[in-house]
Structures are given as structure tokens and as C-alpha cells.
Amino acid sequence: xxxxxxxxxxxxxxxxxxxxxxxxxxxxxxxxxxxxxxxxxxxxxxxxxxxxxxxxxxxxxxxxxxxxxxxxxxxxxxxxxxxxxxxxxxxxxxxxxxxxxxxxxxxxxxxxxxxxxxxxxxxxxxxxxxxxxxxxxxxxxxxxxxxxxxxxxxxxxxxxxxxxxxxxxxxxxxxxxxxxxxxxxxxxxxxxxxxxxxxxxxxxxxxxxxxxxxxxxxxxxxxxxxxxxxxxxxxxxxxxxxxxxxxxxxxxxxxxxxxxxxxxxxxxxxxxxxxxxxxxxxxxxxxxxxxxxxxxxxxxxxxxxxxxxxxxxxxxxxxxxxxxxxxxxxxxxxxxxxxxxxxxxxxxxxxxxxxxxxxxxxxxxxxxxxxxxxxxxxxxxxxxxxxxxxxxxxxxxxxxxxxxxxxxxxxxxxxxxxxxxxxxxxxxxxxxxxxxxxxxxxxx
Numbered sequence: 216x217x218x219x220x221x222x223x224x225x226x227x228x229x230x231x232x233x234x235x236x237x238x239x240x241x242x243x244x245x246x247x248x249x250x251x252x253x254x255x256x257x258x259x260x261x262x263x264x265x266x267x268x269x270x271x272x273x274x275x276x277x278x279x280x281x282x283x284x285x286x287x288x289x290x291x292x293x294x295x296x297x298x299x300x301x302x303x304x305x306x307x308x309x310x311x312x313x314x315x316x317x318x319x320x321x322x323x324x325x326x327x328x329x330x331x332x333x334x335x336x337x338x339x340x341x342x343x344x345x346x347x348x349x350x351x352x353x354x355x356x357x358x359x360x361x362x363x364x365x366x367x368x369x370x371x372x373x374x375x376x377x378x379x380x381x382x383x384x385x386x387x388x389x390x391x392x393x394x395x396x397x398x399x400x401x402x403x404x405x406x407x408x409x410x411x412x413x414x415x416x417x418x419x420x421x422x423x424x425x426x427x428x429x430x431x432x433x434x435x436x437x438x439x440x441x442x443x444x445x446x447x448x449x450x451x452x453x454x455x456x457x458x459x460x461x462x463x464x465x466x467x468x469x470x471x472x473x474x475x476x477x478x479x480x481x482x483x484x485x486x487x488x489x490x491x492x493x494x495x496x497x498x499x500x501x502x503x504x505x506x507x508x509x510x511x512x513x514x515x516x517x518x519x520x521x522x523x524x525x526x527x528x529x530x531x532x533x534x535x536x537x538x539x540x541x542x543x544x545x546x547x548x549x550x551x552x553x554x555x556x557x558x559x560x561x562x563x564x565x566x567x568x569x570x571x572x573x574x575x576x577x578x579x580x581x582x583x584x585x586x587x588x589x590x591x592x593x594x595x596x597x598x599x600x601x602x603x604x605x606x607x608x609x610x611x612x613x614x615x616x617x618x619x620x621x622x623x624x625x626x627x628x629x630x631x632x633x634x635x636x637x638x639x640x641x642x643x644x645x646x647x648x649x650x651x652x653x654x655x656x657x658x659x
Contacts (some may be wrong), residue, residue, distance in 0.1 A: 292371040302381040302437040351535040354544035413449040465500040490522040523569030531558035550600040572617035590629035
């Protein structure tokens with residue numbers, strides 16, 4: 216009996232030990248599986264978190280993410296026309312005001328402005344719409360460090376162009392692999408309440424002034440006066456004491472108005488041009504030149520307020536609305552150097568340093584088509600950098616140095632378009648010549 220009892224007890228003990236062992240093994244396996252699942256979960260989380268994410272106005276946007284291309288040097292490129300719709304822009308092939316299906320060019324358009332792009336160009340050209348200027352609006356231009364490129368027949372620009380083209384901020388955090396895009400309208404809406412908290416009555420409602428927010432500035436109102444603040448801190452940049460303020464996108468400065476006179480302040484509040492003029496208009500941002508008007512007369516000053524052309528002339532700049540097919544982007548500076556100036560009903564030319572290089576002797580600039588033939592108005596021949604001038608009802612050609620390379624003896628000098636190509640023609644003694652061919656043969 217004792218032997219049987221001991222054997223049975225031994226078997227029972229062995230069975231319990233085996234059960235415990237199996238339980239331990241199962242538990243160990245469960246723990247290992249749980250740890251593996253947690254590890255996989257953590258790994259998947261970090262893999263997912265390390266993947267590129269694009270936030271558009273605070274919301275994840277896989278659609279925009281799929282549009283981005285990363286170059287080998289880290290530059291991010293975006294397809295201009297494809298991404299335009301997300302910013303509320305229409306997009307078209309060709310060049311604005313020169314309708315074509317030229318796929319080496321494109322432009323985007325909103326209610327307020329147009330931005331144009333060309334393959335291999337480093338420049339974005341922008342034009343304000345609904346201009347009140349009777350002589351046409353000047354194009355503004357912005358430079359990119361990388362030129363516009365083409366991929367699969369589409370034009371792409373680098374991410375540095377997004378703020379200027381679409382009025383939005385674009386930030387890429389390489390450490391977190393995150394792209395943050397905020398539109399101008401979203402930022403304005405975001406800061407509306409903050410401005411009230413800072414003690415101002417609101418943001419000055421103007422499309423041009425809204426653009427200051429892209430550089431962390433806001434034009435604000437208080438007691439019917441205007442100033443500029445930092446919207447994130449409330450810090451005052453320009454005291455709210457001016458009758459009007461206009462943000463100058465191209466120079467990142469501010470045109471200010473007080474007692475019906477205007478001047479220019481920097482983005483730190485420094486006085487750049489004294490408040491002495493009836494009006495100021497940026498002529499060219501590269502040259503830093505302004506058209507200045509006072510008492511009905513026009514002159515030119517530089518960004519520091521130095522007078523370059525005395526304020527004593529009847530007109531500076533040409534009416535470019537008459538030459539819509541000529542693709543003139545600057546009405547003040549023709550062919551890169553000639554500033555047209557009018558005095559006592561005659562035109563002459565100054566250069567961008569303010570030196571007069573052509574006396575006042577022309578009764579008009581440009582050719583206005585008479586309608587007798589298939590001709591169009593013509594002011595400049597861009598590839599040869601010459602301007603059409605008129606004297607005693609005869610036409611001539613002046614180069615960018617002020618030299619009259621074709622004397623004022625032509626009967627006509629006009630533009631025609633055939634098969635989408637532009638041709639520049641001139642008539643002398645009832646004989647018609649192609650101007651560019653004439654140059655090729657005679658200006659070697």
C-alpha cells in the first residue's frame with residue numbers, strides 16, 4: 216500500500232510539475248508575442264511618423280504630398296498648374312495677354328493678380344488686376360535660385376516660389392519630415408482675434424496689405440489711423456499714426472501717408488523716403504527707383520530718397536496699354552535702360568542713373584497703327600533692345616544707349632502676327648523690310 220501510494224504521489228507531483236512548466240512556457244510565449252506585437256506597433260508607428268506628411272492650413276493633405284518632387288540636392292519642386300487649384304487659382308498654358316498653347320510657359324490667375332512662368336527662367340512675373348492706372352500696371356518680378364524645369368511635359372518650380380506665386384508660406388522640417396503650408400487668407404483669419412486682443416480695431420482690409428502677413432507683419436487700424444505690428448507677439452513695428460499704409464511686396468517696405476503726403480518706411484519702421492510727395496510709385500525694384508510726383512510734376516528718386524531726376528517734368532513712363540501685344544513689363548524703363556521723360560510735349564530719354572542721354576526732340580514714342588493694313592501697335596523690339604520713336608510723322612529706332620541706329624525717316628514701323636509668330640516690319644520709300652532681317656544683315 217505504501218509503495219503504491221508513494222508511486223501515485225510521485226506521478227501526481229510529476230504531472231503538476233509538467234503543468235507548471237507548460238504554463239510557464241505558454242506565459243513566456245504570450246509575453247514574447249505581446250512584446251513582439253508592441254515592438255512591431257512601435258516600429259510601425261515610427262516608420263509611419265518618419266514618412267513625409269504635408270499639412271495644408273493645419274490639415275493633412277495626401278493629395279498635395281503626392282504632387283511634391285524631391286530633387287537629389289533636397290530641393291522640393293511642385294507642378295505649377297496642378298497645385299494651383301489648391302490655392303484657389305486658375306491656370307493656363309502660354310503667357311498672359313499673349314494667348315497660345317505654348318507649354319514652355321504658363322500662368323496662374325486669381326481675382327486680384329496673375330503670375331507668369333517660363334521654362335528655364337529664374338523669374339516669376341506678377342501683375343495686379345483691376346488696376347486704376349490709366350497707363351497700365353507695372354509687372355513685379357521675383358527671382359528664384361532654381362529655374363523653372365519641365366518633367367513629363369509639366370512645368371515645375373522650387374518651393375521658394377510658393378510664397379510669391381500663391382501668397383502662402385511653405386516650410387519643410389527635415390528632422391520631422393513635415394511640410395507646413397499656410398495660405399494668406401488662413402493666416403489673416405487666424406490673427407483676426409489676436410489683433411483685437413492687442414487693442415486694435417482690426418486688420419486693414421486690402422489685398423496688397425494682407426501680403427505683409429507672409430513676412431510676419433500686419434497692417435492694423437486704431438482710431439482711424441494705421442500702423443504695423445508683429446501678429447504673433449503684438450510688438451509694434453510702425454506706430455498707428457498714419458492716414459494710410461500700403462505694403463510694397465517687392466521691397467518689403469511700406470508706403471505711408473500723412474497730411475496728403477507720402478513717404479516710405481522700412482519693415483523695421485526706419486524712415487527711408489521722407490513724407491514729402493504727392494505720390495510715389497515703384498519704377499524698378501532692382502534699381503531701387505521710385506517715380507515721385509509733386510505739384511503736378513514728375514521726377515525720380517532712389518530708395519534712400521536721393522533725387523535722380525528733378526521733379527520738374529510733365530511725364531515719366533509710357534502708356535503701355537496701347538501696346539498690349541508687345542509684352543512690355545515695365546512702363547518706366549524700356550529695354551532695360553531707357554527712361555522715357557516728357558517735357559513741353561516732347562520726349563527724351565534718361566538712363567537708370569538719372570543721366571539724360573537723349574534730348575527732348577521726339578513728338579511721340581511708339582507706332583500707333585492706322586488701320587490701313589494688318590498692322591499692330593509697336594513700341595519696342597525686345598531681342599534687339601530698341602525703341603520706336605517718332606519725329607515730324609517719321610519713325611526711327613533708338614537703342615538702349617540712346618543711339619538712333621535707324622534715323623527718323625521711316626514711314627511705318629509696326630508689328631504683325633502670322634502663324635503665332637511675331638514679325639517686326641518697317642516701310643521706307645514705299646518698300647517694306649523685316650526689321651530683324653535688316654539688323655542681321657546690317658548690324659554685324
